[in-house]
Each structure stands twice: as C-alpha cells, then as structure tokens.
Amino acid sequence: MKLRWQLVLSHLVSIIVAAVVIGAVTVLLLLRNTATIEKQMVDAGLANAAHTLEQRVADLSDARDAVASFVAYAAAIGNDVETLGRLHNVLSLYRLERVEIFAGLHKTVEAYRWERGADPALATAWLPSNPSIAAQVASGQPTTWVQTTTDGPASLKLCAPVGGTGEAVRQWVVVTEPLDTDLLERLLPAQAVGALEYNREVLVAWPPSPSPPANLGELARFLPQAPFSFLFSPIEAARPTAQLDDGASLDLRVLAAPLRRGESLLVGVRTWFLVLAGGIATAFALGSGLAGRLLSPLKSLIEGTAAMARGHLMVRLPVERHDELGALTREFNRMADEIRNTYIGVISTLAEVVEAKSHYTRDHIERVERLALGTLDVLERRGWVRFSSHQRFLFSVAAILHDVGKIAISNEILNKSGPLDSSEREQILTHPEVGALIVERMGKLERAAEIIRCAHEHYDGGGYPRGLKGEEIPLESRIILVVDAYDAMIVDRPYSQGRPVEHVVTELRAEAGRQFDPVVVEAFIEAISLESPEAGAARADSGLYRALHADSDPGFSGQTPPVSPG
Amino acid sequence: MRLHWLLALMAWGVPVGLLAPACQPARSTSANLVVATSWSGPSAGALHRELLGISRDLGSVNVDLRTYSPNAFADLIARPQPQGWEGQLDLLIVPNYWLGRLAERGIIGEIPLPRVVALQSRVVGQALLAASRGGQLLGFPISASVLALVYDPTRFPAPPATIDDLLAAPLPLDVLPFALDLGDPYQLAALVACFDGLQPTGDGGLIWRDEATLEVLRRLDRLWSRREAWRACRGQNLESLQLQLFAEGRLASFVAGPRLIEPLERLGRPFAVVPLPGFAGAPAPATALVSYQCAAVVRQSRWIDLGMDVASRLLDDEANDRLNHATRGLPVLGGAYQSPEAIASPATVGFLRALENGRPFPASADWQQTFEAIAVRLARIVTRPSPPPLDELSATLMGRAR
Numbered sequence: 001m002k003l004r005w006q007l008v009l010s011h012l013v014s015i016i017v018a019a020v021v022i023g024a025v026t027v028l029l030l031l032r033n034t035a036t037i038e039k040q041m042v043d044a045g046l047a048n049a050a051h052t053l054e055q056r057v058a059d060l061s062d063a064r065d066a067v068a069s070f071v072a073y074a075a076a077i078g079n080d081v082e083t084l085g086r087l088h089n090v091l092s093l094y095r096l097e098r099v100e101i102f103a104g105l106h107k108t109v110e111a112y113r114w115e116r117g118a119d120p121a122l123a124t125a126w127l128p129s130n131p132s133i134a135a136q137v138a139s140g141q142p143t144t145w146v147q148t149t150t151d152g153p154a155s156l157k158l159c160a161p162v163g164g165t166g167e168a169v170r171q172w173v174v175v176t177e178p179l180d181t182d183l184l185e186r187l188l189p190a191q192a193v194g195a196l197e198y199n200r201e202v203l204v205a206w207p208p209s210p211s212p213p214a215n216l217g218e219l220a221r222f223l224p225q226a227p228f229s230f231l232f233s234p235i236e237a238a239r240p241t242a243q244l245d246d247g248a249s250l251d252l253r254v255l256a257a258p259l260r261r262g263e264s265l266l267v268g269v270r271t272w273f274l275v276l277a278g279g280i281a282t283a284f285a286l287g288s289g290l291a292g293r294l295l296s297p298l299k300s301l302i303e304g305t306a307a308m309a310r311g312h313l314m315v316r317l318p319v320e321r322h323d324e325l326g327a328l329t330r331e332f333n334r335m336a337d338e339i340r341n342t343y344i345g346v347i348s349t350l351a352e353v354v355e356a357k358s359h360y361t362r363d364h365i366e367r368v369e370r371l372a373l374g375t376l377d378v379l380e381r382r383g384w385v386r387f388s389s390h391q392r393f394l395f396s397v398a399a400i401l402h403d404v405g406k407i408a409i410s411n412e413i414l415n416k417s418g419p420l421d422s423s424e425r426e427q428i429l430t431h432p433e434v435g436a437l438i439v440e441r442m443g444k445l446e447r448a449a450e451i452i453r454c455a456h457e458h459y460d461g462g463g464y465p466r467g468l469k470g471e472e473i474p475l476e477s478r479i480i481l482v483v484d485a486y487d488a489m490i491v492d493r494p495y496s497q498g499r500p501v502e503h504v505v506t507e508l509r510a511e512a513g514r515q516f517d518p519v520v521v522e523a524f525i526e527a528i529s530l531e532s533p534e535a536g537a538a539r540a541d542s543g544l545y546r547a548l549h550a551d552s553d554p555g556f557s558g559q560t561p562p563v564s565p566g
Numbered sequence: 567m568r569l570h571w572l573l574a575l576m577a578w579g580v581p582v583g584l585l586a587p588a589c590q591p592a593r594s595t596s597a598n599l600v601v602a603t604s605w606s607g608p609s610a611g612a613l614h615r616e617l618l619g620i621s622r623d624l625g626s627v628n629v630d631l632r633t634y635s636p637n638a639f640a641d642l643i644a645r646p647q648p649q650g651w652e653g654q655l656d657l658l659i660v661p662n663y664w665l666g667r668l669a670e671r672g673i674i675g676e677i678p679l680p681r682v683v684a685l686q687s688r689v690v691g692q693a694l695l696a697a698s699r700g701g702q703l704l705g706f707p708i709s710a711s712v713l714a715l716v717y718d719p720t721r722f723p724a725p726p727a728t729i730d731d732l733l734a735a736p737l738p739l740d741v742l743p744f745a746l747d748l749g750d751p752y753q754l755a756a757l758v759a760c761f762d763g764l765q766p767t768g769d770g771g772l773i774w775r776d777e778a779t780l781e782v783l784r785r786l787d788r789l790w791s792r793r794e795a796w797r798a799c800r801g802q803n804l805e806s807l808q809l810q811l812f813a814e815g816r817l818a819s820f821v822a823g824p825r826l827i828e829p830l831e832r833l834g835r836p837f838a839v840v841p842l843p844g845f846a847g848a849p850a851p852a853t854a855l856v857s858y859q860c861a862a863v864v865r866q867s868r869w870i871d872l873g874m875d876v877a878s879r880l881l882d883d884e885a886n887d888r889l890n891h892a893t894r895g896l897p898v899l900g901g902a903y904q905s906p907e908a909i910a911s912p913a914t915v916g917f918l919r920a921l922e923n924g925r926p927f928p929a930s931a932d933w934q935q936t937f938e939a940i941a942v943r944l945a946r947i948v949t950r951p952s953p954p955p956l957d958e959l960s961a962t963l964m965g966r967a968r
Contacts (some may be wrong), residue, residue: 081798088806092802113803114809114829115607118813118833
C-alpha cells in the first residue's frame with residue numbers, strides 16, 4: 001500500500017475510533033441525563049397529581065363540613081324541593097358530585113349532579129360494610145373510606161356527624177367523589193397512563209379498557225411511541241395520596257413512555273453519524289494533505305536520485321523544510337555536489353591536458369564553450385530548440401573536451417607546420433573517435449561523447465569520421481564545428497595571422513550548406529554580433545570551463561546554481 | 567495545500583449543514599395546526615382524541631388543541647387588536663351563532679364550493695343552513711343540540727299535546743307537572759315562538775318580542791302557584807336538580823337537551839322525549855332553536871386547506887359518532903338518522919324530531935346581541951326568591967324595572 005494511503009488510513013482509523021468512543025460516551029451520558037430528567041418529570045407530574053387529589057379530598061372535607069353545618073342549623077331537613085335546591089347549590093359551589101344526608105340508617109335526602117353523580121352505583125351503601133369503618137361512623141367520628149361496587153365506579157366517601165360529639169348523633173352527611181376515569185384523566189400527567197389503587201388493587205385505570213388491568217404493565221400498550229423508545233422500559237412511579245380510616249391508602253401509580261430518551265437517542269445517533277461522516281471526510285482531507293506535504297520532498301528526492309542515476313550532474317534540490325526531510329534534501333545536495341565535483345575534477349584534468357598538449361590557450365576553450373552556448377541561446381530564442389540544464393551541461397562538457405582525442409596524437413603531428421602525409425592525416429582523423437571513447441569511459445557522459453564524435457562531421461557529409469550529413473549530425477556537434485572554425489580563423493597562430501571577423505563571417509556564410517549548417521551559421525553570427533566585451537566576460541563567468549578553472553581561483557565558490565532535476 | 571484546506575472546510579461544512587436542520591425540532595418541518603375551542607371536560611378530551619387520530623392519519627401534521635372558558639374564548643375572539651390571535655389560531659370550534667360575527671370581522675371566510683358540494687351530500691340541510699350567512703357557508707357543522715320535552719310516560723300515557731295539558735294533568739301533590747330553566751333564553755325561545763315572539767329579519771336573524779315572553783310567563787302562572795316549582799325552574803345546578811326530581815318521580819316533565827339521554831337511561835326510570843309542545847290556542851307551534859357546533863377555518867391561517875381537511879375529517883361517520891357520543895350532541899350526518907340504533911331509541915327519535923322541527927340558531931351578530939340582552943333581563947327575574955307579579959315581570963322584561 002502506498003505511503004499516502006497508509007497515512008489516510010491511519011487518520012481514518014484514529015478519527016473513527018475517537019468518534020466511536022466519544023460518541024458512545026456522549027450518547028450514554030445524554031441518555032443517562034435524559035433518563036434522570038424524565039424520571040424527575042414523571043415524579044413531578046405524579047406529585048402534582050397526588051397534590052391535586054389530596055387537595056380534592058380537602059375540598060370534599062370542607063364541603064362535607066359545610067353541608068353538616070347547613071343541616072345542623074336548618075330548621076328541618078326533608079326531601080323537599082327547597083332542601084334539594086339548597087343542596088344543589090352546595091353541589092355547584094364545591095363541584096360535588098353527590099351529597100347524602102342520613103338519619104340513623106335512613107337516607108333523608110340526597111342530591112347529585114347529572115354528569116357523574118347520577119350513577120346509582122355511587123349511592124352510599126349505609127352502613128359501610130367494613131366493620132371498622134362502620135364502628136367509626138357509629139361512634140360519631142368523621143370517616144373517610146372507599147366504597148367499591150361490582151358493576152360501577154368506586155367512590156370516595158367522606159362522612160361527618162351532624163352536630164357536636166356531645167349530642168346524640170342521629171344524622172350523618174356523606175359526600176361522594178367518583179373514583180372513575182374522569183377523575184383519573186384530570187389527575188394524570190399528559191401522555192401518561194396510570195391507575196388509582198386501593199389496597200394495592202387497581203380501582204380504576206386510564207385509559208379505560210373493557211376490563212381493569214391486573215397490573216400497570218398491561219397499560220404500557222397505550223403509551224405513545226417515539227423512535228427508539230421501544231428500547232427503553234416505561235418509567236413507572238407510585239405515590240400514596242389519601243390516607244383512609246381503614247388503614248389503607250389511595251395510591252396513584254403512573255406509567256410514562258420514555259419518549260425523551262427515544263428522541264435523545266435519535267438525535268444522539270443522528271449527530272453521532274453526522275460527526276463521524278464529517279470526521280471521516282476530515283481525516284481523508286487531512287491525511288491526504290499531510291501525505292502530500294510529506295511525500296512532496298520525498299518525490300523530489302526520488303526524482304533527483306533518478307536524474308543523478310541518468311547522469312544529470314547539475315541536479316540540486318530546493319531545501320524548503322527544516323525537519324528530517326529538509327536534512328535529507330541537504331544531504332542529497334551534498335552528495336550530488338560531491339559527485340559533480342568528481343566529474344568536474346576529471347573534466348578539468350582532461351581540459352588541462354588538452355591545453356598542455358595543443359597550443360591552445362585557456363581562452364580558446366573558454367571562447368568555444370561561450371560562443372557555443374551563445375549560439376544555442378539564439379537558437380532557443382528563435383524557437384528551434386529547447387535544452388534542459390542537463391543537456392546544456394553535456395553540451396558544455398562536449399565543447400570543452402571537443403578536441404580531447406588529440407591526446408592520443410603525437411605532438412609532432414599536432415604541431416607540424418607543414419602539410420600532413422596520408423598516415424598523419426589518418427591519425428588526425430581518429431581524434432574525434434578517440435575523444436569520444438575517453439569521454440564515454442568517464443560514465444554518464446555518453447551524449448557528450450557522441451557530440452565530440454560528430455564535431456568534425458560536415459553538413460554536406462564531407463566530414464569525418466563517419467561522413468554523416470545534415471540532421472544526422474547532432475546539433476551540438478554542428479554548433480561546435482562552426483564555433484571551432486570561427487575561433488581557428490580569427491586567432492593568431494604561429495603559422496598564420498588571425499583574420500578579421502568580417503572575413504570570417506563571409507567565409508562561414510560561404511561554407512553554409514556545405515561544411516556548416518546554415519541555420520547554425522546565422523545563429524552564430526547573431527550570437528557574435530550581440531556579444532559585447534562586457535557581455536562576453538559576464539558570459540564567460542557562467543561557463544562550465546570557467547567553473548573548472550575557478551576551483552583553483554580564490555574567491556570562486558565552485559558551486560553551480562541550484563538546478564531542479566529534469 | 568489550498569485544495570486540502572478547501573477539502574477540510576467542506577468536510578466540516580457539509581456535516582454542519584446537515585446537522586443544523588437535523589438538530590432542529592422535528593415539528594418545525596411539519597404543519598402545526600392550532601385548534602381553539604371553549605369545550606371542556608370529556609367533550610374537550612374527545613375532541614382532542616379525534617384530532618390526534620386525524621393528525622396520525624395525515625402524517626406530518628401536529629394538531630394542538632387549546633381550550634378556553636366560554637367567556638375567555640368569546641373575549642379573545644371579540645378583542646379588537648390589529649395583530650391578535652388570528653395569526654396563532656387556525657381552526658375554531660364555535661357555536662354556529664358566532665359565525666356571523668366572525669365573518670363580519672373578516673376572521674373567517676366562505677368555504678370553497680367543492681367542499682360545500684361534498685357537505686351537501688352528507689350533512690342535513692338544516693345544519694348547513696345554520697352555518698350559513700348570506701348564502702355563504704362559513705363553517706363545518708359537526709354536532710347539533712336542541713331542546714325537547716322529557717316526560718314520564720307513567721304520568722302521561724299519551725304524549726302531551728300542549729303545555730296546558732301538562733299543567734292541567736291530575737298529578738299527586740308532591741309531583742311537579744313541568745319544569746324548565748327560566749333564566750335560559752335558549753329554553754324560553756321555543757315557547758316564545760308560540761306567540762310570534764321570534765320575528766325573522768332580513769339578514770337571517772330574529773327579533774325577540776318581550777310581549778311574547780310576558781305571555782309565556784303569564785301562561786305558566788299556574789305553575790308558580792306551587793312554591794317548589796319556582797325553585798325547580800331557576801337556580802344553580804338546575805339540570806341536576808330537575809333530573810333528580812324526575813328520577814325520583816317528583817317531576818313529570820321538563821325541558822332538556824340530548825346530553826341528558828345517557829344519565830336518564832342510567833337512572834333506569836322510564837322516560838320519553840317529544841318535541842317541545844306549544845300552548846293551547848297559541849298562534850304558532852313551539853319551535854326550538856337548534857344550535858350547532860361548527861369548525862371554522864381562520865382566514866389568516868397558514869394552513870387553510872389543512873384546517874378544512876381536519877374539519878372534514880371530524881365529519882367522518884365513525885369520528886362524528888364518537889365525538890357526539892362523548893359530547894352528548896346530536897349527529898348532523900344524514901346517515902346517522904337512518905341507523906337501526908337511532909330508530910330503536912325513543913329518546914333519540916324524540917330529539918331527532920325536535921331537530922327536524924326546530925329553527926336554526928341564527929348566525930347573525932345582531933341576534934347574538936339580542937340573545938345576550940334577553941339573558942340579562944331574564945337573569946333579573948330568576949334571581950328573585952319567589953315569582954314576581956305579572957306587572958313587575960312586565961316592567962322587568964320591558965326594561966322598566968322599579
């Protein structure tokens with residue numbers, strides 16, 4: 001797997017693991033907090049319901065006492081319309097459903113509201129069947145109990161004797177509150193189901209069903225549903241409310257759906273997945289970006305190394321980082337410098353040998369290189385060619401060492417002032433091949449060797465050693481041929497006087513198409529016409545030959561400017 | 567590297583963009599219909615259950631029921647503020663006689679013709695007429711209420727033909743022949759109609775003639791000769807008192823609405839229901855006013871079509887039956903009159919006949935004001951501990967109270 005994808009994968013795994021862990025913890029905390037809040041809300045709703053019921057019992061107690069006072073101070077209590085009317089006023093005032101007045105075991109009068117109190121099942125069965133309650137009633141004490149029936153709603157009964165305890169107790173007032181679904185619907189919190197229990201048995205449940213449930217769990221099917229709420233148990237809470245005189249209590253029990261937990265889980269999971277998706281995208285982007293940032297210098301190093309392997313001795317990588325990769329790049333540049341210096345040392349030695357053997361001066365080699373590069377510049381400017389720095393380097397090497405083959409030719413022949421015989425001529429004709437072989441054996445300079453090999457080929461095929469012509473001859477060789485001829489004609493020799501430039505130019509043009517490439521000749525003429533003495537000096541400073549000999553000159557760094565591979 | 571930063575930005579931007587709507591309450595993307603009513607108790611509960619069922623059927627619709635006391639609701643709707651509740655409430659459940667005033671104030675509008683046509687095929691014509699004004703249907707009638715005479719068939723083997731027959735019946739001394747709520751103009755209106763007390767006006771309203779009221783009270787004068795009768799016809803919690811007296815056999819007949827059918831049946835005492843009879847020799851028969859509960863869509867609602875859909879669904883056969891059973895109202899669907907259960911029940915048949923013979927409560931603002939004014943005048947009478955003399959009654963009713 002590529003390093004880029006390893007980095008991306010590493011980021012992805014890290015972020016997914018982090019998101020999963022953080023998300024799971026967050027969702028769990030969210031659910032725990034929501035469960036606490038839900039429980040508190042249910043408890044609060046139940047407390048409110050219990051308070052409402054207790055308040056209702058207190059109101060019933062007040063109503064009972066009010067009716068008892070009315071009965072105590074009324075001139076006569078009978079079952080007449082006037083009394084009934086007064087009792088109905090009390091019903092309306094206290095929102096009572098039913099009030100009954102007993103004299104002994106006989107019901108004197110009763111009044112009930114039509115909405116709920118008219119139900120015959122709510123009529124008080126006098127005396128209460130529970131002996132302890134009956135005894136308490138008979139003893140003249142206010143009593144509260146629950147009356148249950150087989151086929152009607154249960155009811156809460158509040159009884160009070162009429163008159164003080166010192167008097168003969170003959171009359172009782174009983175007020176009734178139906179313990180039915182209407183009451184429970186008013187009491188229960190919204191979206192909750194529940195039951196009112198008496199002695200741990202369900203008296204009435206909400207919502208109503210054909211048969212009362214044996215336990216609260218049966219009501220769970222009525223609870224509203226929300227996404228994911230089925231994963232959680234309903235919230236159950238119970239609270240005792242009214243304490244009855246038979247020792248039992250009325251208990252409210254509610255069951256609420258875990259809607260908020262379901263919603264929280266939905267929001268949590270949704271958020272979790274969205275953050276995870278964002279995290280994955282971010283991990284991909286960051287991993288890819290970091291990989292690009294890390295791999296960019298590595299890629300340059302790989303390409304630089306490959307260029308070095310191909311013989312690109314001028315390669316130098318930019319150092320843009322200050323980390324290990326920057327150090328690696330610096331070390332690469334140092335290694336490239338060492339290799340390049342080794343080559344330069346060899347080339348320098350060979351150039352010195354040629355200088356020493358021939359009667360060339362350092363100026364000749366410098367001029368040839370400078371004018372060759374100048375001609376190449378003109379050709380590039382005209383759009384004929386486009387040379388890379390590596391090609392220019394090889395061109396420079398070839399220009400400097402174009403006559404290196406003369407090492408193998410005896411000094412007598414080289415320096416002979418008279419005409420050469422055929423064997424001497426044959427020996428002279430071998431020097432391009434010899435020079436090419438020398439340069440080839442230096443390694444990585446095959447192209448320079450080929451340029452040197454062809455540097456004496458003529459455009460019309462009349463040159464040597466192979467008689468190539470036209471485009472078969474490398475351009476660099478054609479340039480070197482023109483430049484070398486020019487330099488030979490303008491420079492004073494021991495056996496000849498240097499000719500004026502105009503004459504040389506005329507001569508070059510005359511040989512264009514025969515000995516020289518016409519395009520190269522014109523480019524060369526432009527190059528020398530553009531060349532001023534200052535410019536020539538400046539150009540000479542930048543030539544490779546200048547660099548070769550600058551190693552021994554104080555003040556010259558010997559470093560070539562940074563060049564990117566390729 | 568810019569591309570990578572762009573990618574990173576997108577990587578966060580996309581989920582945040584997705585997350586933002588996801589974190590909003592789910593309801594924000596669905597319609598939120600607010601229904602307002604003055605119903606209370608089991609009626610409001612039944613309405614709430616039906617609305618929840620409709621909400622479930624419609625899908626992404628949240629229906630919120632707001633209940634007000636009748637006075638608070640009337641005050642809310644009558645409040646003349648430029649930016650009031652109109653933008654907050656979408657559907658109003660109101661009596662049909664409120665529709666005229668609401669339409670005059672531009673709060674509600676006409677129901678589109680296609681929906682009217684659909685209603686005409688299912689809803690009884692009287693109900694649609696009662697919810698109309700100037701030929702425009704303003705609301706969806708969903709339940710009806712009418713008063714009738716509940717009588718004891720053991721006391722009256724044949725249905726009483728007139729009030730006078732009731733009053734003249736040979737009953738035991740402890741049995742009152744007849745009772746009604748004198749303070750309720752709704753009850754009194756049926757009898758007032760016998761003496762041309764309700765005169766139609768051009769805008770579909772009625773004019774209440776106090777002379778006719780006086781005549782009704784004069785014809786009932788025989789009843790007041792018994793002191794307990796006065797208490798049985800006025801005071802608090804009167805329906806319960808009358809029901810109890812009837813259940814105990816101490817009241818032979820009384821004026822009641824359909825909501826007493828169920829408690830009467832539960833009491834086990836035989837009873838029968840007939841349309842309210844008139845007076846002997848009166849120029850016109852008794853004509854009870856029929857009121858309807860209607861669903862009207864607020865014109866400024868964001869969900870007008872949805873509001874009309876919800877109102878239409880309240881008129882589905884089963885939903886309307888459940889609603890009327892819980893609210894003890896009478897159905898407005900023609901099909902409900904033809905069901906075997908309706909035909910088999912003498913009480914239902916009696917009320918349905920009263921509904922057919924009745925006069926729709928006018929959807930006129932003027933009539934509503936008239937009705938409230940007569941209620942105030944009647945209240946002055948019924949607060950008396952004993953029946954006032956006729957001249958005093960006359961002065962009170964004519965606004966010349968001493």
